[in-house]
Amino acid sequence: MAAQTGVESDEQLLARAVGDLSRRTRFPVVFAGLEHAGAVHITAIAGARTHSIEGLVVQASKGLGGASFVEGRPRLALEYRTSRSITHDYDRAILGEGISTLLAVPVMVAGRARGVIYCGSWHRSPVGDVVSRPAFTAAESLGTELRVRDEVRRRLALAAPPAAASSLPAAAREELRESYAELRSIAATVDDAGIRERLARLEQRLATLSSDASGPAEKVDTNLSPREIDVLACCALGSTNGEIAAALGLKEGTVKSYLASAMAKLDASTRHAAVMRARRAGILP
Template identity: 70%
Template sequence: MGAQSSVSNAVVDADARALDRAVADLVRRTRFPVAFGGLAQDDAIHVTSIHGARTHSLDGLVVKASRGLGGRAFVERRPRLALDYRSARSITHDYDRAVLGEGIATLFAVPVLVGDRARGVIYCGSWAGAAVGDVVARSAFAVADELSRELQIREEVQRRLALAPRPEDGTQMPAAAREELRQTYAELRSIAAVVDDPGLRTRLDRLERRLAALSNDTAEPALDLDVKLSPREVDVLACAALGSTNAEIAATLELREGTVKSYLQSAMAKLDASTRHAAVATARRAGLLP
């Protein structure tokens, strides 16, 4: 029970840190002076991250589903805007003390969606009335999308790690569990391959290394191979390891089929392998793939 609680707390802390990075990014990218946000707990949004505020009015804010601007955005799973928050008639005013206490005039709330679930809400606001044009809206949507992608990836990784047995007696991981980890690794790389944000890519890379390390318990002796594959070569090999064709790999990684073939050939040459299957086997023994 204690170990499970520690893991759960670590996941919650990691999600909170991801949210805080997103809220800080919201201020930078929208140029709105104040931003805040929270993740859902028990059908309410608990605001844990605030950037740019001049007061402490927003501290500890808990927004119930369907209440206020954020509560509506959360329930409806779509953005909500109050150009003049004080006089807005389309929302309840349960949280006027917090919002107006900070002096916010214009408030924009964007839900963070993971699949078909709302996981939280991020807000950006202005102390004076301000238009929310395409630049602000696109920037806010992009931040919400990046946060939702990170939360989704972490959820999937945690789900699969929870299913994977953790032998403590030196026995080898069951084949089904190992294959599940390999599929997760390939999916993670395919998502990371189309992420432009350097910080998010770095965090995804850490998750990839964790998965690879967890599955590296094979009884077969490891190869001491001084080979460095490019990120794209690892991407295509990870997909090839699942039996994907060049066309399928191209679609997954948003590459041209000829480009996929070139990366595979390059990886095979570096690994001194005559086939893609041999390249995958060598990469696994060298610790380059799970």
């Protein structure tokens, strides 16, 4: 899919993830690819000494990465050349690079593999938790961002251009508001500051699309915290305190405290009134 203006493509995102991982891992070679038409196409490579991996296309179930992709779990070949637990369809590429130990980690999105990240060593190397953790973290972060991108694309496809936002059908605007709340709940579980920043930009795009420009914004002298906005965004979807707690990874009592604080700041006697005032003030879409 072509990149939107100012937004990196999935392949560019993958290349950045591979570059970041290559600086954090002890493996000298890192490469990765996303799935297209049932096969993983390697498009990002860092640290390779040859060109043998370039253009590699890994079919499902074949090789170490193909097995990892189908099984949805990491696979390790401590001695790749003699491993009997995998097929050797891609020996020319892997052995051509001189790789001895190879780790393959699937990139999971909503329970389905969307790609594979490989980490390779030119010598037989032990692979414990400390060594493998950066690859697992990179795959998880990449999967999170791809999941968010998928949802944003799906929701934005339902929306009119920004210039027509005020004339959006009520159902379409509600869809966008649901997406906004879901993005905030996802962002609340992400530790990476860079990913949170990009999620915030996506939230703003959705807020702009779903805002009702038919009347002036109500001035509210308040300063809601990010967590209070998270809770109100979930309240806007009709979620119970228990459901909000589960979505945001909080205790139910903590949700009640955030909600009470937000209601007080908004001078609202009910959660519904708080949501409406927040929308009129432009705090919520």
